[in-house]
Structure formats: structure tokens, C-alpha cells
Amino acid sequence: MQPYSSYRWFAVLLLTIGSGFSSILFAGDSPPPDGKSIYNRFCIYCHGEKGEGDGPAGALSGVATGDLSNKAYMSQLSDQELHDRIAWGEEKYPYLQMPGWRNSLSDEEIHAVMKYVRTLAVDKGPLTTPSPKEREERFRKDPLERGRIYYLHYCSGCHGKSGHGDGEFAKTLPDRPAALSNPAIAATITVQSINDYLTARKQSKKVRNMPIFEDDFSDKVDEIVLYIKTLAKKEGNSKP
DSSP: OOOOOHHHHHHHHHHHHHHHHHHHHTSSSOOOOOHHHHHHHHTHHHHOTTSSSOSTTGGGOSSOOOOTTBHHHHTTSOHHHHHHHHHHGGGTOTTSOOOOOTTTSOHHHHHHHHHHHHHHOBOOSSOOSOOHHHHHHHHHHOHHHHHHHHHHHHTHHHHOTTSSSOOGGGGGSSSOOOOTTOHHHHTTOOHHHHHHHHTTSSSOGGGOOSOOOOGGGHHHHHHHHHHHHHHHHHHHHHOO
16 A cells, blocks of 8 residues: 555545546537636645635645745746646655646646636735745755655654644544654654554554555655654653
8 A cells, every 4th residue: 555644535536536527628629728717626625715725625734735825935936847846746846745637637727727826826025934945955955854744744644743643534543543752652663663564564454553655665764753753852842
């Protein structure tokens, strides 16, 4: 089974539904694609009606959903990069948590939604968050930042964004996921132990509440463990 996050499940559902509608609505002779209608079928669930990142599925995403309405941020994205983000998503930009839509939308449709997204940007003053370039550089150069993104992406759905075992999916599980921020639990975590657990080499499938991660996921584990240790440190420092 592939590694999963809460957002990934929702995105797969939208991808399946959206693909069916796309093939029906844009088959044969048709007028140019309408960017707003495409946005409302594929993007609004996370980015929200005004692009502010407040859609109903945005809260399920470990990594914060992008604010497409922030002119200061959006102005730093070229049309080509915005096109590629829509087309490739996290496959090309792993620090984002969004699917790529190139297999569901034609290039013409991607251009149409890109043009519509541009209309959502409004002046909210100077940029107070990292720029697109800064986000990319931080992910590329900082192993702790990669660990943070990977943890939020793959683990926070169950273990919670702060590692308290209170993620969205924890509510539906018979047993509460481990509180990885607990210093006593974090002290037992090593790259090897996590690899063994995630690939089910030492665990019975009958008692597992989490998926079996494929071996090619192991290259991310050392950075995830690095980030988990910081959660435990924060937890320890917060206690009187």
C-alpha cells in the first residue's frame, strides 16, 4: 500500500469524480474551457471559493493550503510555474500537498484555470510569509524542513500536526495513534525501528491500524525522525 495522508484520500476521490465530468463536459466540439467552472470542480475543495485556502478539505491537509488570493505571493509566481503547479502538484513541488491534474485536465483547461486563479489575487499588503523561492530553497537545503513537510504529509492525518495522536483519522480508529511528541515514546524511536514498523517487517498485519509503507519510502524516514524529535523536545519544554 502506498503511504497516505488524509488529504491524499480526498484528492483521489475528487480526481476520480472530476475525470468523469471532464470527459463528459469537454468531449467533441465545445466552447473554450471555462476556468472558473474547472476551478469549482477541482480546486475549490481545498483553496476555497475566493482562493484563501479555507475550503472544506483544506483543514484535512497537513501542509497548509496555499492562499491564491494573496497578490504579494502570487505575483512572484510566473505563469509557467503556476501552470506547472496545477499540472504536476507535489510530484514536481514536494513541499506542496496537492495533486497534479495533468492526467485529468488538458493543457488548454490548465491554462484556463490558471488565468482564473490570477483573478482571485487581491492586495493584502506586503508578504509576511516565505516567498515561493524561499519555500523551495528551504525544502531543498534543510533536512529538518523536509522532515516537517514529510511528517505533515504522511503522518499528521493520524498522529496529529503536533504529534499528540489526535489527527483527523484518529477519531475513526479503534486505538488512538501513538503520541509521537511524548518524550518517552520519542526516545525509543530510531530510523531503523521506524523503517521496520512502516514496512511491517516486525509487526503483525492483524494488529496494525496504519498502512504498510513501501520500501522506497525509507529515504524519507531519517528526516521524519529528525522532525519527530523536535516535537518531543517542544513537548518536554512545555511541561512545568
